[in-house]
Amino acid sequence: MPDRAGVHLAARVHLRLVYAFLYIPILVLMVLSLNRAGLPTAWTGFSLKWYGVLAESPAIVSAVRNTLVVAVSATVISSILGTLLAMGAERLNRSSTLDALLFAPMIIPDIVLAIALLSFFTLLNFTLGLHSIILSHVVFNIAFVCAIVRTRLRNFDHSIIEASDDLGAGRFTTFRRITLPVIFPGVLAGALLAFTLSIDEFIIAFFTAGPGESSTTLPMRIYAMIRFGVTPEINAMATIVMFVSFALVLLSQRIDRGSTQP
Amino acid sequence: MIDAAAPVIRLQDFSKQFGLVTAVDRISVDFKEGEFFALLGPSGCGKTTLLRMIAGFETPSAGRMFLGTDDVTDLRPNRRPVNLMFQSYALFPHMSVRGNVAYGLEMERLPRAEIRRRVDEVLEMAKLSELTDRKPDRLSGGQKQRVALARALVKRPRVLLLDEPLAALDKKLRQEMQLELKRLQHEVGITFVVVTHDQEEALVMADRIALMRAGRIEQLGDPKTLYEQPATRFVADFIGVANFFDGTVAEGGILAPPHGVLRGAVPGELSQGDSATLTVRPERIFLKTDKPSEADNAVRGEVIDLAYHGSDVSVHLSVANITRHLVVRLSGEETYRPGQSVWCCWNPAHARILA
Numbered sequence: 001m002p003d004r005a006g007v008h009l010a011a012r013v014h015l016r017l018v019y020a021f022l023y024i025p026i027l028v029l030m031v032l033s034l035n036r037a038g039l040p041t042a043w044t045g046f047s048l049k050w051y052g053v054l055a056e057s058p059a060i061v062s063a064v065r066n067t068l069v070v071a072v073s074a075t076v077i078s079s080i081l082g083t084l085l086a087m088g089a090e091r092l093n094r095s096s097t098l099d100a101l102l103f104a105p106m107i108i109p110d111i112v113l114a115i116a117l118l119s120f121f122t123l124l125n126f127t128l129g130l131h132s133i134i135l136s137h138v139v140f141n142i143a144f145v146c147a148i149v150r151t152r153l154r155n156f157d158h159s160i161i162e163a164s165d166d167l168g169a170g171r172f173t174t175f176r177r178i179t180l181p182v183i184f185p186g187v188l189a190g191a192l193l194a195f196t197l198s199i200d201e202f203i204i205a206f207f208t209a210g211p212g213e214s215s216t217t218l219p220m221r222i223y224a225m226i227r228f229g230v231t232p233e234i235n236a237m238a239t240i241v242m243f244v245s246f247a248l249v250l251l252s253q254r255i256d257r258g259s260t261q262p
Numbered sequence: 263m264i265d266a267a268a269p270v271i272r273l274q275d276f277s278k279q280f281g282l283v284t285a286v287d288r289i290s291v292d293f294k295e296g297e298f299f300a301l302l303g304p305s306g307c308g309k310t311t312l313l314r315m316i317a318g319f320e321t322p323s324a325g326r327m328f329l330g331t332d333d334v335t336d337l338r339p340n341r342r343p344v345n346l347m348f349q350s351y352a353l354f355p356h357m358s359v360r361g362n363v364a365y366g367l368e369m370e371r372l373p374r375a376e377i378r379r380r381v382d383e384v385l386e387m388a389k390l391s392e393l394t395d396r397k398p399d400r401l402s403g404g405q406k407q408r409v410a411l412a413r414a415l416v417k418r419p420r421v422l423l424l425d426e427p428l429a430a431l432d433k434k435l436r437q438e439m440q441l442e443l444k445r446l447q448h449e450v451g452i453t454f455v456v457v458t459h460d461q462e463e464a465l466v467m468a469d470r471i472a473l474m475r476a477g478r479i480e481q482l483g484d485p486k487t488l489y490e491q492p493a494t495r496f497v498a499d500f501i502g503v504a505n506f507f508d509g510t511v512a513e514g515g516i517l518a519p520p521h522g523v524l525r526g527a528v529p530g531e532l533s534q535g536d537s538a539t540l541t542v543r544p545e546r547i548f549l550k551t552d553k554p555s556e557a558d559n560a561v562r563g564e565v566i567d568l569a570y571h572g573s574d575v576s577v578h579l580s581v582a583n584i585t586r587h588l589v590v591r592l593s594g595e596e597t598y599r600p601g602q603s604v605w606c607c608w609n610p611a612h613a614r615i616l617a
Contacts, residue, residue, distance in 0.1 A: 162319055163352035165339045167417065168369035177365075181356045 026242065033239045038232030050236040060237070062213055063221035069130055070205070070217055071198035074137035079191040081138070082145025083183070089146065090153045105143035113140060114207035121208065129210035133217065136208045137198045144197065145190035152186030185255050192252035196245050268330075270295045270420055270453050271316065271344075276325035278311050278477075285311040287477035288325070293421060293455055298447050300464035301457045303474035304500070309457045312474075313423050316455065317346040329420060340369070345419040349426040351410040353398040359409050360385070360394040366417045380416055387449070388412040404435050411443075415450060424456040428463060440466045461501050465489065473497055489543075495616050498541045505547070505588050507540045507561075516540050516615055520582050521561045526613035539616045544576065544591040546612040549598065550605040558607040563588055565602045570594075579606060 033051075037044035054060050089102060105113065117136045121128060160182070164174040180187075202219035209215040216224070218241065225234055269292035278286040286308040293299050301309040314320045316327065318339035327335045334342060345366070354362050360381060367377040385391050388408040398406060407427065414422055427443065428436045444467050447454045458464050464471050465485040472482045473496075481493040492498035495506065509518030511532045515525035516539075524540050532538055542559075554560045563579035566587060575594045578587040588606060598604065 157350060157352065157355075159348050159350050159352035160354055162339070162346075163348055163354070163413075164365070165319075166317060166346050167366035167413070168340045169365075170340060173369070178354060182354075 029235050030239050033232060033235035035232065040230070050232040051240075053233045054236055054240075057233070059213065059216075060218075060221060060233075063216050063218045066130060066214075066216060067199055067218040070133050070137060071195050073134045074141055074198045075191050075195040077134070078138045078141035078145050078194050079187055082142045082190060082194075083149050083187050085142060086146045086149035086153060087179075090150055090156075102146055103143055105140040106147065108140075110201075110203040114204040117204065118207045127210065128208060129215045132208045132210070133205045133215060136204050137194075137201060140204070141194035141197060144193050145187070148190035148193065149183060149186045152183045156182065189252045189255045192248050192255070196248040196252070200241055200245055268295055269293060269328075270330065271455075272328040273316070274326045274328070276312065276315060276327065277323050278308070278315060278320060279323045284477050286315070286322075289477075289479055290325075291472060291479065291482065293453055295453060296451050297453055297469045298444065298467055299453070299455045300468035300471045301455065301474060302461060302464040302471050302500075303459065303480075305459055307474040308477040309459075309474050310425060313346070313425055313455065313457045316421070317344060317423055318342050319346075343420045344423060345414040345417050345421075346423040346425065347410050347414045347427055349429060351398075351406045351430075353406060353409055353413075355398050358395050358397060359390055359401070362398070362409055363390075363413045363416050366413060370417075384412045384416040387446070388415075403431055404439070407431065407439065411446070415446075415452070418450075419452060421453045421455060424454060426457055426459070428458075428460075436463070443467060465501070473500060492541070492614065492616070495539050495541065498614070498616065503544050503589055503591075504541045505544065505584065507584060509538060509540065509583075510534075511536045511538045511615070515559075515610070518583055524559045524561075524613065525610035526559075526615045527610075528615050529617070532615070532617060536617070540613050541616060542608050542613045544589040547588075547590045547606050547608045549577065549590060549592070549596065550607055552605070554605050554607040557609075559610055559613060560605045560607040561588075563604055563606045565598045565600050565604065567600055568598065579604070581606065 031043075032038075032040055034046055034048070035043055036047035036049070038050065085102070089099070093099060093102075114136075117132075117139065120126075121132055126132060160178055161174055164178045165171075169177065200219055201217075202223060205217045206220055206223070209217070209220065218237070222234055222237060225231060271293040273289055273291050276286055276289045277284065289312060301312060303309045311320060315322050318337060318341075322335065325335075326333055329343065354365065357365065363384060364377055364381045367380060372380075382391075385394060388411060390405070390408055390412060393401065393405060393409075398409070401409065407430070411427070424443075428439050431439060440463055443454070443456075456464075456467065465488075468485060470482065470484055471488055472479045473488060474480060475496055481488060481497045483491075488497060488501050492501065492504075498504040498506070507516065507518045507521070507524055509516035509524070511517075511528055511534050512523050513534070515523045515528065518524050518540065526540055528538075550560075561581050563581040566578045566580050569576040569578070573594065575592045577590045577592060577598060579590065581588040590606060
């Protein structure tokens with residue numbers, strides 16, 4: 001059947017082209033980050049020196065530190081609040097409008113959320129800084145954590161909570177020993193996703209950051225650097241950020257999947 | 263012996279309203295020490311709601327519950343010396359068999375050594391000693407059921423409540439487990455209250471059965487009483503197979519044209535001319551080809567078909583003035599063929615007349 005073989009071949013070629021379209025720019029970036037001369041025009045040999053330059057730049061080190069502070073804080077806060085929100089919504093919420101509102105921060109354009117948050121902070125006379133970025137990240141991260149934990153709660157057999165109650169446990173013990181361990185893979189997957197979103201978030205951080213180095217996060221730093229042209233250390237930086245995000249997303253997917261199909 | 267026992271739980275005018283629906287309607291019943299009690303009924307009759315109220319998961323709209331002499335109506339489930347075995351088993355998926363069974367004792371803050379000893383003991387009794395480290399998702403249905411049972415029994419509750427304990431098992435295993443449950447109940451001496459919709463299960467296992475209908479107890483008694491002396495047509499129909507003749511009360515029986523008067527003991531509350539139903543069990547009827555004696559009730563019937571069950575045969579006959587068919591259960595030695603005309607006879611003492 002030559003026809004079917006032909007279709008099959010075409011489909012495979014098509015698939016490769018799509019992947020090429022998606023990943024060639026990133027590959028070029030990775031290769032350039034390893035280029036000794038640092039010029040985008042010619043390959044002059046393999047070198048890791050641009051990665052070294054990164055580590056020696058105080059502005060970048062401080063930006064990395066700020067980013068980690070923001071990401072870790074926002075992740076912890078949004079994981080706790082998002083999980084509680086998911087449990088409450090799953091138990092009490094019967095309205096699809098309220099449901100849609102829970103998920104809204106995931107789809108509202110970042111720029112809209114950024115402007116809204118900035119206006120809100122200004123209205124309250126809130127001093128901007130790392131803490132305002134953290135709060136802003138918590139806003140959209142809660143929605144993601146909540147969404148992931150809720151899919152986990154969908155398949156949750158609520159009779160195990162009654163069973164725990166029946167066997168003599170109080171509400172808090174039941175949460176600690178039964179509910180939390182069972183939904184924990186969902187919480188962890190949500191937290192990882194929140195962390196990933198937070199470390200490379202630019203627009204909202206840009207709007208809600210305070211002035212100066214002290215609240216400049218890594219994406220903001222990169223943006224500042226790029227205004228003077230794409231330098232090789234930016235390529236190196238982007239490569240690192242990409243690998244970290246990629247690894248975290250993969251990990252989060254694996255945790256969530258691995259636990260639903262034993 | 264059981265009859266002399268004191269009630270362990272007494273329900274007084276127990277009711278539950280869900281909005282406009284009355285799920286349980288003023289039920290008063292005593293569960294006795296050490297008995298196997300079945301709450302039987304079709305789905306929606308309120309039996310599960312009643313069970314959940316006893317466990318403490320639903321609050322009664324009215325009525326009180328006493329444990330011995332203590333009023334426990336307002337106690338939360340975790341404070342009641344009563345345990346429930348869930349229909350879905352509700353095993354903790356992240357804990358091993360041992361973890362599941364030990365959980366309830368850990369909540370009582372017993373010393374580790376005692377927990378270990380009691381868990382081992384109950385695992386042994388439930389034949390789970392080989393499986394202690396397995397997680398629930400690696401157990402068969404029957405094994406899960408035994409873990410759920412062990413987890414509830416290890417607490418040594420005053421009363422063990424079982425919600426459709428065998429519904430999730432296949433037929434053969436279910437019959438095995440009916441006897442197993444009865445044996446276990448006898449061994450531990452704890453009062454069992456089981457909810458079931460399966461009349462056969464209730465007849466096999468229970469010392470007493472409460473047959474429920476629309477939130478009320480239709481009849482309460484031992485299995486033999488319910489089967490042999492059903493109080494209402496609903497009971498006769500729900501428990502086992504029954505044949506019904508509709509008619510009006512006459513002297514010494516009911517007038518059910520065209521069969522004339524079918525004799526039977528007329529209950530005191532019925533007077534002549536009232537409409538009534540005569541019921542008779544399939545195994546009480548025998549078939550004859552010749553005109554039967556005057557002593558027995560007899561109606562003409564025509565054989566429609568025969569269903570062979572191995573140990574016996576069900577014969578379905580078309581008879582005038584009867585809903586569906588007349589069913590007769592024979593030992594299997596006699597043979598009849600479809601289309602054959604016969605007399606269906608029974609001793610009037612085996613018939614019951616119901617309002």
